[in-house]
Amino acid sequence: MRILLVYFSRTGNTQKVANLIFERLRIEKIECEVFKIEPIFDLPYLLWLFLSFVPSLPFPVKSLKFLKLEKFDIVILGTPKWTFNCPPVTSFIYKLKKFSRSLNTGKSLPKIFLFLTYGGFREEVYLKKLVRKIEDFGFEIVAFEKFKRSEIQNNDFLGKLDRFCNLILSSINPSDFDIAEP
Numbered sequence: 001m002r003i004l005l006v007y008f009s010r011t012g013n014t015q016k017v018a019n020l021i022f023e024r025l026r027i028e029k030i031e032c033e034v035f036k037i038e039p040i041f042d043l044p045y046l047l048w049l050f051l052s053f054v055p056s057l058p059f060p061v062k063s064l065k066f067l068k069l070e071k072f073d074i075v076i077l078g079t080p081k082w083t084f085n086c087p088p089v090t091s092f093i094y095k096l097k098k099f100s101r102s103l104n105t106g107k108s109l110p111k112i113f114l115f116l117t118y119g120g121f122r123e124e125v126y127l128k129k130l131v132r133k134i135e136d137f138g139f140e141i142v143a144f145e146k147f148k149r150s151e152i153q154n155n156d157f158l159g160k161l162d163r164f165c166n167l168i169l170s171s172i173n174p175s176d177f178d179i180a181e182p
């Protein structure tokens with residue numbers, strides 16, 4: 001199983017979750033490639049905020065064209081919730097779309113695990129829309145989870161994160177991981 005962990009993080013919350021997922025995979029001796037989504041340049045908060053009101057607007061990302069999605073069986077995607085749209089992440093979503101359209105019949109798409117970090121406003125609708133969008137491109141989203149900024153900063157999310165990691169691990173080695181009910 002080849003695994004890609006891809007995330008965007010401007011203020012560190014999504015990165016903290018991504019790092020812990022990476023660490024858990026490492027402990028289980030599972031190799032994982034990491035791609036940090038980095039815009040070609042950063043903008044001040046107010047400009048990002050402005051762009052985040054434009055649905056489906058992409059923003060150019062460093063080295064994205066060199067990322068070879070065909071190498072992976074599993075993609076773990078982490079994104080913050082930004083108003084209606086997080087433009088750097090949208091660039092990656094467009095890459096997923098292009099990849100699925102270009103794939104020859106018979107070849108399977110990587111399975112997706114998705115996590116969202118958020119401050120506390122309308123995250124449920126945002127996550128559902130994102131799930132639907134990625135599924136519409138033909139990908140299977142095996143599991144998704146959301147983590148609130150305050151929980152991340154107080155380390156109150158570790159149980160939820162553990163369950164999310166177990167779902168990833170059970171899709172790699174189905175017999176080795178018990179999925180406990182929350």
Ligand SMILES: Cc1cc2nc3c(=O)[nH]c(=O)nc-3n(C[C@H](O)[C@H](O)[C@H](O)COP(=O)(O)O)c2cc1C
Pocket residue numbers: 008009010011012013014015045048049050052079080081082083084117118119120121122123148149
């Ligand atoms: C431009 C912008 C828009 C945001 N919009 C929302 C929002 O609509 N709802 C919400 O719950 N949090 C919102 N947030 C807060 C982030 O989702 C939250 O702080 C997240 O954990 C940031 O992740 P990061 O630290 O990895 O960048 C917004 C943050 C930014 C920068």
